């Protein structure tokens with residue numbers, strides 16, 4: 308496809324004219340929700356409980372403000388504010404963050420439906436039982452956009468004022484700073500092409516290396532965030548290991564997963580797929596505000612800055628199926644243990660709920676059933692449960708199994724055909740659903756499997772590997788197309 312010369316300049320649009328008082332009032336931006344679009348998906352509890360890909364909030368609507376704007380208004384996270392335009396007003400919690408331009412208040416559309424089933428039981432039907440969030444459409448004056456003839460979503464100024472009330476915001480992630488822990492790493496395209504790796508020596512435990520030529524030893528490409536000087540502290544063990552050794556020597560399999568941060572776009576589709584495949588319960592708004600969401604996978608979002616340049620990275624985080632799993636050694640009843648195929652197995656019906664494993668997991672990927680969430684499931688909703696996965700009950704731990712039911716099915720199929728599992732035979736729900744194929748599953752004992760090749764790639768690294776957990780999950784660094792240090 309090609310454009311005629313001058314076609315783009317003919318499309319040049321006039322800046323929107325905003326109604327309302329200036330300059331005290333803020334430009335109001337109502338935008339479609341990434342989960343509910345215009346509101347058509349808002350009745351689905353599972354979508355309400357999946358964290359927003361940018362804000363990492365659950366169950367609600369928020370008035371997004373720039374950091375300085377919020378300070379000028381004297382508003383903090385969770386302060387309930389009134390957003391008033393010439394057309395209407397809503398009250399909702401404030402969410403200041405650096406992703407919003409100063410002088411703007413942004414509100415997602417798609418929430419605020421009236422309850423259709425006020426007597427529905429908790430917590431699975433919260434989206435039908437009560438009004439979640441606010442309806443942002445009444446804030447829009449209803450003028451038409453001159454260029455398109457459609458509703459002008461961005462056409463008004465809004466007065467934002469604190470009401471004095473406070474609200475608890477359900478958040479799956481509190482901060483977007485990696486705190487120098489090197490979770491979501493990146494390298495420049497130039498460094499990749501030169502076959503250099505700014506983390507190579509830091510990752511191997513020697514804490515050296517100039518990487519792409521910027522900054523001091525072991526630094527991330529942004530230079531201002533040095534990674535831990537591994538080997539400098541006595542608790543950091545950086546011995547080489549072969550993940551294939553973390554399965555029984557007679558087993559042909561050591562299952563592993565790879566997450567490519569260069570292709571992950573942080574859409575959260577993997578979280579939905581995992582929750583539906585594995586019958587993960589919905590804890591509702593109160594449970595989410597208490598930090599009790601039950602997702603087996605989360606997508607961590609980190610923001611790196613260098614001057615005015617901003618780099619947003621996403622790192623899917625699930626059980627790492629460690630070869631030396633800290634969770635296993637503290638379980639008093641062996642409810643979590645290492646199986647012969649290298650999986651960190653969780654036997655939920657043997658668990659007595661001490662939660663020692665969760666305390667000892669450095670990745671914080673284990674989930675505890677504070678309630679018997681399955682009690683709220685009745686027919687016909689129960690027909691949506693996956694019959695291959697047990698529904699866990701109150702008082703037990705659960706976590707990612709790498710879709711062990713799919714592994715069993717793949718092995719059964721291979722056995723019926725008198726062969727071993729081939730690369731690509733088994734795909735966990737997260738990898739099957741990922742639109743950018745950022746996740747890959749396979750056999751780390753097989754020299755030619757996709758995951759083995761990815762593990763040997765120069766972008767490859769493991770998260771918190773310096774704790775010598777011997778993770779079965781590998782990560783590949785994102786590639787920065789431009790050097791953040793160049794103007």
Ligand code: SF4
Pocket residue numbers: 570571572573574575576577578606621623740741742743744745746
């Ligand atoms: S891993 Fe895939 S599905 Fe999950 S957030 Fe990244 S792109 Fe989306």
